[in-house]
Amino acid sequence: xxxxxxxxxxxKPNGEQRRNLRRYAGLCRLVYNKALALQQANHAxxxxxxxxxxxxxxLPVWKREQGFAMPNKSxxxxxxxxxxxxx
Numbered sequence: 466x467x468x469x470x471x472x473x474x475x476x477k478p479n480g481e482q483r484r485n486l487r488r489y490a491g492l493c494r495l496v497y498n499k500a501l502a503l504q505q506a507n508h509a510x511x512x513x514x515x516x517x518x519x520x521x522x523x524l525p526v527w528k529r530e531q532g533f534a535m536p537n538k539s540x541x542x543x544x545x546x547x548x549x550x551x552x
Contacts, residue, residue, distance in 0.1 A: 499527060 478486060500520055507515055 496524070496527070499523075 500523070503520070503523065504515055507513075
């Protein structure tokens with residue numbers, strides 16, 4: 466007989482941790498949206514899909530853009546996970 470079991474966890478971050486989580490989520494959302502817009506423009510031009518490595522090369526360019534609110538202390542490695550998210 467197979468037994469199914471689930472666990473439920475709850476995070477209780479303090480104020481600073483909550484701000485950092487929101488900043489990280491917002492940053493990932495921003496990077497994902499910029500990458501999606503780039504992919505859609507590429508598709509509309511009839512070109513091939515941009516792979517992960519080529520897309521990750523855009524991240525330093527976006528960091529240098531004026532008006533792009535990416536904090537310098539954010540990890541590029543953690544933000545590139547936004548490129549590999551499905552949908």
